[in-house]
Amino acid sequence: MIMNRRAFIKACGIMTGYAVLSLNMVKEAAASAMDFVGIRQKSVYDADANPKIYKIRKSQDNPMVKKIYDPKTGYLVDGPCGNLSYHLLHTHYVDRSAKVAALKAKGFKLNF
Amino acid sequence: MRQIEGVMYQTNAPKGVDPDNIFFVQVDATKCETCGECEEVCPTGVIQSINDAGIRAVVDPAGCVNCGQCLAHCPYGAIYEGVSYVDEIFEKLKDPDTIVVSMPAPAVRYGLGECFGTPTGTYVGGQMHAALRRLGFDYIWDNEFTADVTIMEEGTELIKRVKNHGKPGAYPLPQFTSCCPGWVKFAETFYPDLLPNMSTCKSPIGMLGPLAKTYGAKQTHTKAKKIYTVSIMPCIAKKYEGLRPELADSGFRDIDATINTRELAYMIKTAGIDFNSLPSEQPDPILGESTGAATIFGNSGGVMEAALRLAYEVLSGKKLADPNILAVRTHEGINTADVAVPGFGTVKVAVASGLDNAAKLCDEVRAGKSPYHFIEIMTCPGGCVNGGGQPLDPELRASLFKSTVARINSRFRARNTRA
Numbered sequence: 001m002i003m004n005r006r007a008f009i010k011a012c013g014i015m016t017g018y019a020v021l022s023l024n025m026v027k028e029a030a031a032s033a034m035d036f037v038g039i040r041q042k043s044v045y046d047a048d049a050n051p052k053i054y055k056i057r058k059s060q061d062n063p064m065v066k067k068i069y070d071p072k073t074g075y076l077v078d079g080p081c082g083n084l085s086y087h088l089l090h091t092h093y094v095d096r097s098a099k100v101a102a103l104k105a106k107g108f109k110l111n112f
Numbered sequence: 113m114r115q116i117e118g119v120m121y122q123t124n125a126p127k128g129v130d131p132d133n134i135f136f137v138q139v140d141a142t143k144c145e146t147c148g149e150c151e152e153v154c155p156t157g158v159i160q161s162i163n164d165a166g167i168r169a170v171v172d173p174a175g176c177v178n179c180g181q182c183l184a185h186c187p188y189g190a191i192y193e194g195v196s197y198v199d200e201i202f203e204k205l206k207d208p209d210t211i212v213v214s215m216p217a218p219a220v221r222y223g224l225g226e227c228f229g230t231p232t233g234t235y236v237g238g239q240m241h242a243a244l245r246r247l248g249f250d251y252i253w254d255n256e257f258t259a260d261v262t263i264m265e266e267g268t269e270l271i272k273r274v275k276n277h278g279k280p281g282a283y284p285l286p287q288f289t290s291c292c293p294g295w296v297k298f299a300e301t302f303y304p305d306l307l308p309n310m311s312t313c314k315s316p317i318g319m320l321g322p323l324a325k326t327y328g329a330k331q332t333h334t335k336a337k338k339i340y341t342v343s344i345m346p347c348i349a350k351k352y353e354g355l356r357p358e359l360a361d362s363g364f365r366d367i368d369a370t371i372n373t374r375e376l377a378y379m380i381k382t383a384g385i386d387f388n389s390l391p392s393e394q395p396d397p398i399l400g401e402s403t404g405a406a407t408i409f410g411n412s413g414g415v416m417e418a419a420l421r422l423a424y425e426v427l428s429g430k431k432l433a434d435p436n437i438l439a440v441r442t443h444e445g446i447n448t449a450d451v452a453v454p455g456f457g458t459v460k461v462a463v464a465s466g467l468d469n470a471a472k473l474c475d476e477v478r479a480g481k482s483p484y485h486f487i488e489i490m491t492c493p494g495g496c497v498n499g500g501g502q503p504l505d506p507e508l509r510a511s512l513f514k515s516t517v518a519r520i521n522s523r524f525r526a527r528n529t530r531a
C-alpha cells in the first residue's frame with residue numbers, strides 16, 4: 001500500500017516534470033519560486049535605503065550605541081571588546097563531534 | 113499538539129535541560145508520504161529513511177542543526193516542531209509581577225505580515241511593535257539594537273585579529289561570523305578544529321538577553337530577577353541557542369523563551385488583535401533603536417555589509433560615502449569580494465549561503481588555503497528571511513499538483529546551487 005502510494009507520487013512528479021518541461025517553463029517556475037526569498041530580501045534592502053524607516057544606516061552612528069559605549073558615562077565604558085563586553089557579550093564554543101562520531105559508528109550516514 | 117500557521121507544534125517549554133537531547137523538529141510517521149523532499153534539503157543528511165517504506169525521521173538530534181529547512185519544504189505538513197513557549201509566555205504576560213521584554217529579530221518584520229494576508233516580504237516593523245505592546249509586553253526592545261552592538265563587537269574583534277595576525281597566541285584568520293545558530297552548531301559538530309576561527313561574539317539575541325537583565329534593568333529601575341525575556345526569531349535553531357547552558361551571564365538565564373514568526377502571528381491572532389489596522393509604533397528607547405545596518409542582518413551577506421560599513425570607516429579614518437556594498441549581497445551560493453580600504457589595503461571577504469557552501473569554505477580554511485579575512489555564513493539559503501521559523505511558502509501545500517511542481521523546482525534549484 002505504502003509502496004503504491006510512493007510509486008504514485010513518483011510518477012506524479014515525473015509527469016509534472018515533463019509537462020512543465022515541455023512548456024519550457026522550468027526556468028520561469030524556478031525563478032518565481034526563488035522569488036519568494038528574493039522578494040523578502042529586496043524588501044529588506046529597500047527598508048535599509050528608506051530614510052522614513054531607517055534614518056541611520058551605520059551601526060556606529062546609532063545614538064543608543066554611542067550612549068552605551070560612551071567613554072565617560074557609557075555602561076560599556078571600556079568600549080567594544082572591553083572587560084564588561086567580554087563578560088556579557090562574548091562566549092565560547094563546545095566541540096560536539098563525539099556524538100556524531102558515535103552515530104556514524106552505529107552505521108548512520110551523514111553528509112559530513 | 114497544536115497547529116500554528118500550518119505547522120504542528122508540541123507544547124513544550126523546556127527549562128534547564130541539555131538542548132542536545134531535544135528534537136526541535138521531527139517527522140510524524142503517520143503523515144509522512146515518503147517523497148524525500150526533506151532529505152533533499154537537509155544540509156547534514158540526518159533526516160533519512162528509517163524503514164523499507166521510505167518513512168523519514170530525524171535519526172538523532174546530534175546530527176541536526178535545527179534549521180527547519182526540512183519542515184519548511186515538506187509538502188505534506190508531516191514535520192512538527194518539538195518546542196513551543198507560547199502558553200508560558202501568555203501566562204507571564206498576565207502575571208503583574210513579571211516584566212516581559214520583547215526581542216524580535218530583523219527578519220521577523222519581513223515575514224509576519226504574510227500571516228495576515230499582506231504580500232510576500234511586506235515590511236511590518238511598526239505594526240509588529242504595536243502588536244507586541246497590545247499583547248502586553250512591558251518593554252518593546254528590539255534585537256536590531258544588538259545587531260548594531262554586534263557590529264561594534266565583531267568589527268572590533270576582526271580589526272584586532274588582523275592587527276595581531278602572526279603574533280604568538282593570536283586568534284587566527286579568517287574570522288567566521290557567529291550570528292547563525294544553525295551554523296554555530298554545525299561548526300561545533302562537524303568542524304570543531306575551526307572553533308578558534310569563530311568570532312567569540314554572541315549573536316545579537318545572545319547579547320540582548322544579558323543586556324536586558326543588566327543595563328536595561330538599571331536604566332528602567334527594574335529588578336533583574338523579575339524580567340522575562342522573549343526572543344522572537346525567524347528561526348527554529350534559535351530555540352536551541354536560547355537553551356545553551358553558558359548563556360547565563362546576567363546572573364540569570366539570559367533568554368527565558370524563544371518563539372518564531374509563526375508563533376508570534378498565532379499569539380496576535382489568539383489575543384484577538386486586528387493586526388492590519390494597527391498603527392506603526394516605535395520600539396522603546398535604550399535597547400530598541402536601530403539602523404539600516406541592523407535590519408540587513410536578515411539577508412545573506414547582511415552581517416558582512418554592516419561590518420564593512422564599520423571596518424571601512426575605522427580602518428581608513430574616512431567616511432564611507434555610499435553605504436551600499438552590493439558585492440557581498442548574496443541570494444544563493446558563495447560570494448567573494450576584495451574591498452579596497454584607503455590607508456589599509458584590501459579586506460578579503462566571503463559570504464556563504466547554505467551549509468554545503470559553508471563546508472567548501474571550511475575545507476579551504478582546514479587546508480590552510482583560505483585567502484579571506486572575514487567569512488559570513490548563513491544556514492538557510494538567502495538568510496534569515498528564509499528561516500525555518502518564517503511563514504511557509506503558500507505555494508508549497510496549495511495542492512498536490514502545485515506542491516509537486518514546487519518540489520521539482522526546489523530540487524532543480526538545489527542542484528543549481530550545488531553545481
Ligand code: SF4
Pocket residue numbers: 139143144145146147148149150151167168185186187188189190191
Ligand atoms: S518531506 Fe515530508 S512527506 Fe516527504 S519524506 Fe520528508 S517528512 Fe515525509
Ligand code: SF4
Pocket residue numbers: 137153154155156157158159170175176177178179180181182183
Ligand atoms: S532541521 Fe535542518 S538539519 Fe535538522 S533534519 Fe531538518 S533540515 Fe536537517
